[in-house]
Amino acid sequence: MSDEKPQYNIENAKSQMRKGFLEFPVLLIIGAKPTYAPDILKQLKNANLLVVEGTLYPLLSRLKSSGLVEYEWQESKSGPPRKMYTMTEQGKEILQQLEASWKSLDDSVNTLIKHYEKSN
Amino acid sequence: MKKVINITIGSVVFAIEQEAYDILVLYLEQIKSNLASSDDAQEIIEDVERAIAEKFIAQKKNEKIAVTPTDVELVISEMGSPADFGEGENPGERVDGSEDTEQSGDEPKKRLYRDTDDAIIAGIASGIARYFDIDPVIVRLVFVISIFFNGLGILAYIILWLVVPVATTTADKYAMRGERVTLKEITERVKKNIKSIEETDFETANGIWINLRNLLNKLFQVLGALVKFIIVLARYVVGIAFIVGGALGIAGMVSGYSVVLLSDKILFPEEVQIVLEIIQGSALGAVVIVSSFVALAIPLIVLIVVGASLLVKRNFFTVQKTVVLAVVWIVAVVVAGTTSALQIEQVVHKINSLERNSDNSSMEQGFHSWVNEGLLSATRLPTS
Numbered sequence: 001m002s003d004e005k006p007q008y009n010i011e012n013a014k015s016q017m018r019k020g021f022l023e024f025p026v027l028l029i030i031g032a033k034p035t036y037a038p039d040i041l042k043q044l045k046n047a048n049l050l051v052v053e054g055t056l057y058p059l060l061s062r063l064k065s066s067g068l069v070e071y072e073w074q075e076s077k078s079g080p081p082r083k084m085y086t087m088t089e090q091g092k093e094i095l096q097q098l099e100a101s102w103k104s105l106d107d108s109v110n111t112l113i114k115h116y117e118k119s120n
Numbered sequence: 121m122k123k124v125i126n127i128t129i130g131s132v133v134f135a136i137e138q139e140a141y142d143i144l145v146l147y148l149e150q151i152k153s154n155l156a157s158s159d160d161a162q163e164i165i166e167d168v169e170r171a172i173a174e175k176f177i178a179q180k181k182n183e184k185i186a187v188t189p190t191d192v193e194l195v196i197s198e199m200g201s202p203a204d205f206g207e208g209e210n211p212g213e214r215v216d217g218s219e220d221t222e223q224s225g226d227e228p229k230k231r232l233y234r235d236t237d238d239a240i241i242a243g244i245a246s247g248i249a250r251y252f253d254i255d256p257v258i259v260r261l262v263f264v265i266s267i268f269f270n271g272l273g274i275l276a277y278i279i280l281w282l283v284v285p286v287a288t289t290t291a292d293k294y295a296m297r298g299e300r301v302t303l304k305e306i307t308e309r310v311k312k313n314i315k316s317i318e319e320t321d322f323e324t325a326n327g328i329w330i331n332l333r334n335l336l337n338k339l340f341q342v343l344g345a346l347v348k349f350i351i352v353l354a355r356y357v358v359g360i361a362f363i364v365g366g367a368l369g370i371a372g373m374v375s376g377y378s379v380v381l382l383s384d385k386i387l388f389p390e391e392v393q394i395v396l397e398i399i400q401g402s403a404l405g406a407v408v409i410v411s412s413f414v415a416l417a418i419p420l421i422v423l424i425v426v427g428a429s430l431l432v433k434r435n436f437f438t439v440q441k442t443v444v445l446a447v448v449w450i451v452a453v454v455v456a457g458t459t460s461a462l463q464i465e466q467v468v469h470k471i472n473s474l475e476r477n478s479d480n481s482s483m484e485q486g487f488h489s490w491v492n493e494g495l496l497s498a499t500r501l502p503t504s
Contacts, residue, residue: 037171052200054151057167061160079177080130080170 022059024102025049027087027095030069034086060085068094124186130166130173136187143192144172150202164205171199233287233296240344241351244280247287250296257336264343355430362427369420377413395467404459411456418449 022044029035029043037056044051060083063069068091071083087095123138136144151168155161175195181187232251234243245263249256266273287296381400388396399405422445429436 037167038174052204053171053198054168054200054202054204057164057171058155058160058205061164061167065160080132080173082170083167 022049022051022055023063024098026056026059026063027068027091027098030085031087031092031095034084036074036082036084038082040085063091067091122186126183129176130170132173132177133183134173134176134181134187135183135185136192137189140187140189140192143189143196144187147192147196147202151205154202154206168199168205230297231292231295232284233292234281234284235293235296236286237293240340241277241347242281243286244277244284247284247296248280255333257333257340260340261336264340355433359427359430362423362430364427366420366422366424366427369423370417373413373416373420377409381409391471394470398467398470399463402463404462408456408459408463411452411459414452415449415456418445418452421445 025044025047026040029040035043037053037060040060041051041053041056044056060069064071064085067088069085070088071085073081074084076082124135125138125141127134127136127141148165148168152161152165155164172195175198176187176191179187179191179194181191230251233247235246235250236243238246238256240246240260245259246256249259263273263277266276285292287293380396399408425436
């Protein structure tokens with residue numbers, strides 16, 4: 001093995017950024033109204049938050065096991081039963097906190113971006 | 121013509137082509153290994169399976185219209201690569217790259233497997249050849265030559281046979297070749313005929329070598345057939361010997377125990393009679409008899425079952441049975457050991473007290489005989 005510096009992997013960084021951040025949008029979608037996983041995907045894609053499905057299932061499972069969301073089984077006319085995800089009381093509370101924190105982060109980052117763009 | 125199998129995924133039945141099935145299984149396996157750190161891996165896998173089922177339904181597949189490799193590839197491209205399923209929380213775990221060969225640029229890890237697709241006996245030579253990227257013929261030649269050095273080759277072969285696993289899944293076969301397991305490569309491999317790839321590997325070799333190689337290959341085929349025949353023969357002989365030996369042993373034990381315990385003891389020497397009297401007379405003695413019987417019978421039963429396993433080439437030892445037998449046997453041995461130790465104490469005690477008595481009586485007897493003989497000789501003297 002060589003001692004080369006590992007190259008900065010921009011694709012990996014982007015995907016990490018999106019993954020870490022994805023919980024919030026998913027909570028927003030479920031918070032708006034109870035949803036199935038395929039609909040969550042559709043809404044994420046519509047919001048230009050491109051994700052592959054693979055990232056969503058571990059995330060939903062994590063949200064469920066930390067008690068932010070819960071699901072009910074719904075029979076489907078054709079195909080396997082589906083999980084209908086809804087927010088728990090705890091989830092709603094946390095979503096509010098996340099929203100506040102996001103707004104303040106958004107302000108700070110935007111200020112920094114403006115500053116950066118001006119300097120260039 | 122293609123082989124189609126039925127599967128249920130997300131509790132929906134689909135017909136699926138064998139090739140497509142192999143790809144799908146590999147994909148799910150890779151997801152599972154990426155999820156290994158997650159507590160809810162099983163649930164996530166089920167979610168994924170239901171999602172895949174919905175996609176197949178959307179593709180209008182069912183138990184009549186088979187899923188093709190292309191369908192599976194399409195579904196996989198929508199679901200994302202197995203690495204996407206990894207937990208995003210702790211990207212630090214990925215740094216070593218051992219789990220995640222797809223992302224790192226490291227050489228794929230090669231593993232030693234038995235290659236039963238190209239086997240003369242058990243696929244060990246071809247497995248080693250794969251591992252070192254050489255012609256299996258060379259490895260076979262080395263094995264055959266090494267037999268003449270105190271049979272070292274045979275011993276090595278047997279050990280490897282026991283230790284090295286068979287490459288069964290497509291992923292194993294990839295690891296054996298040291299190729300990276302990516303879905304792209306798998307699909308490519310599935311499309312091509314594996315045999316044709318193997319044969320082109322050695323096309324560059326020159327004519328003499330090809331002829332020699334063919335000759336050696338034929339020789340090894342014959343040798344392999346012979347060895348296989350000997351192995352089968354040995355299997356039957358040993359199997360039958362084990363069954364017969366075990367059965368005779370048990371029969372001998374049963375008759376031995378019943379003769380000793382049930383018959384009149386007149387035939388035995390006096391000391392043995394005393395011991396038996398003590399053993400049969402007490403509750404502790406009954407425990408000695410039963411536990412020693414069990415302790416002796418279990419190894420014989422094991423011998424019979426091993427023999428039967430060898431004969432029908434099926435392992436009759438489940439983990440459960442083995443554990444139960446082992447526990448019963450150990451308990452029996454311990455019980456037999458402790459109880460008979462206690463009994464021996466009693467026996468020794470009794471024999472000592474008897475000996476003291478018999479010492480006295482034998483002295484008296486000796487005295488009598490001495491007196492008698494003396495008298496006899498005295499009476500005889502005058503007549504001579």
